[in-house]
Amino acid sequence: MARGSGDVSVLEADVEAGGALETDEIQARIDAAAAAGGGRVVVGPGVHRTGALRLRSHVELHVEAGAVLQFVPDPSLYPLVDARWEGAPATIHQPCLWASGAEDVSITGSGTIDGAGDPWWDAYRAGTLEHPRPTLVGLHGCRRVVVRDVALRRSPAWTVHPLLCEDVSIRDVSILNPPDSPNTDGIDPESCRNVRISGCHVDVGDDCIVLKAGTEETADRVACENVTVVGCTLVHGHGGVVIGSEMSGDVRNVVVADCVFQGTDRGIRLKTRRGRGGTIEDVRVSNVVMDDVGCPFVVNEHYFCGPGGREPVVSDRAAQPVGEGTPTIRRVHLAHVSARRVRAAAAFVLGLAERPVAELSLDDVSVSFADDPEPFVPAMAEGVEASVRRGVVLVGCEDVRLRDVRLVGCEGSPLALERASGVRVFDCTADGKPLSDAELSVI
Template sequence: MSVGADVERRETAQRTAELQARIDATASAGGGRVVLGPGVHRTGALRLRSHVELHVEAGAVLEFVPDPALYPPVEARWEGAPATIHQPCLYADGAEHVTISGAGTIDGGGEPWWDAFRAGTLEHPRPTLVGLHRCRRVVVRDVTLRSSPAWTIHPLLCEDVSVRDVSIHNPPDSPNTDGIDPESCRNVRISGCHVDVGDDCIVLKAGTEATAERVACENVTVVGCTLVHGHGGVVIGSEMSGDVRNVVVADCVFQGTDRGIRLKTRRGRGGVVEDVRVSNVVMDDVGCPFVVNAHYFCGPGGREPVVSDRSAQPVDAGTPTFRRISLAHVSARRVRAAAGFVLGLAERPVAEVTLDDVSVSFADDAAPFVPAMAEGVEEAVGRGLVLTGCDDVVLRGVRISGARSEPLELDRVSGLRVVDCASDGKPIAEVDSSSFSH
């Protein structure tokens, strides 16, 4: 290390210690607010405490210096599995009544972390920008978050979480920079947020098969958010071994996301995703508005033959379940690949799916795009609603415009009802059948 770099590290360590001392003193006094005024505050990782509000005023920038030595290792999860990671930039573990607020900016200094990740030179996985682990009653509000080293806001095993009126900005080519990732959390409300990131915008997770503690992510509302340029708008999985249930997504706008509502898992994960309700959502320039994929092949083990096999496998504890999923009052314009894509398991189809008042129109100049990341799914342009491996499907008031193939592509679908649906103004034949496949 050069003399200049060594001096900078010592100065940053001193500033970090001073900021940490302010937080600790406030906590020792019974709680209160730590205010960062206008200007740039350069620091390493900070640990938040119970009953303390970190308030970043307008004009203030809390800037995290990308030096791995300033982010000591902590035990957490990484992509759903137990791992030792670099301490999050803003970190709390086992705290309660923790708040991050203000009209200022929190900058994760992400680019050197992204470069080190690509080069494989990090000893531990990158820090998240805000990591709240095993906490109760946490609030993140009003702040702008940018350039996160990895996931931006990651509540893990938390209860009573509120993220509201937050703006998140990560470049589109930044790796794994999800916006908001509640994992195995209970009672979560995400509202009024603007998320523009390099991976999924909002993701609900519940650990993988490698996680000993199976804790559900449940009672989650996503309301009034604008989600831009991510791989998915609102996503569930693929880490869902602990179950995800009772999810409401309402009054949101998706702009330029690869996929809109995206559910993904694979054999071996186990877990149940159930009672997901989406309503009053507008999408524009998305690859595929609605995807359910039980053959997701990304990540460790995703290329195993059992993941891609379309034949029925024995049902066991590792067999995942999707059921009771509803989309209502959804408008999607300038769609590229398909109106929707559902790929269920032969041994456990996706069950009880309802699309009600859903309108999809395709872009005239759409480039080919892969609707779902599964073996054998190819790039497409203008496919209709593709349903494979589904039970008890209701399509009511679905309108498709500009499809370049059949409006409905059905395989291994039972209990299908099609009511008052049309493609380019022509009625899609009404169906009420116990089984349909071709």
């Protein structure tokens, strides 16, 4: 962080939760630090109520321990900006903390940034918002971004959304949104390059960490690539680490390692559909422990959520013509994964007939099932029903290797195949017995 004469600017505490808005004062200090060539704006202990703020190049916003930067949920305090909403171009309310085209931007400190999302969620459910909700931290077209140590709470929508950014570091951040809060993903790098996420605790109402790359409506297809997720605890989300469904610009070169998933609906989750196009490739997952998850590993190329997801072409299991809108998933590898108290299935892969999921491997994967699980739908696609204790389900796959996969407590066939070719099984067991045969299963 380059520092100039703007370093250090300190805001005194506002101990009254209903105190006056400090938007103008905070923004003026950020602008003054930037004008001086860079600096640090420190938010001191106490409650500081504000509307949307714009971060600037070479400025660090530091929220001290005991400080709460609280965003007032009044739509008039969040001007409209052009960005993306769920991967498509849109006019949205400006993020609570927003930077656009900036470099060397930092948000740090042991304090709390509170999005006060409850009224936003209520308005979304009631359908009374004219424009999409603000994200809590929106970083658009920025370089050298750091988000570190802060506690992020009650985001109106996605919590941390770097879009078209390069060199992003998000570490030791705690994110907490209620489990029933809508679309409150934790960390959503979209069309970003060189992203490092480490040491974060994420407990949210949607996917915990999700990589995206725009939809078919995005004019410029920019990949999300070179991403590491290391040493994170991921709790209660719809997915632990997720790719898609917005991936028209490709997602590649992804490493997930040394993480714990607790109570997530799905663990590693890849989702897309016809029309999106794009390629997911070179994904490696290792040293991950999961507990109380619905399904540890899901690949779904018939994902039906979002605009256009209910079109017949999305759900059709028959082969369709291959074109620019045909997605590709290949070279995905899981190793050294332990999952306990699993509900629906050990793994569930639903690929396209015209372009199967290719070069998939599971190595040293141990799965045991819950004693009396509630039925759970492993993949959000037409025709996929809730299930319990299924083994490894492979539909629409080619060149698959299972090595040292151990299943305990599954019901029915431990390995169900449909339109699956080149499946190789080495040293795998179900309840201690060798896994040598598979039966046809119609999904």
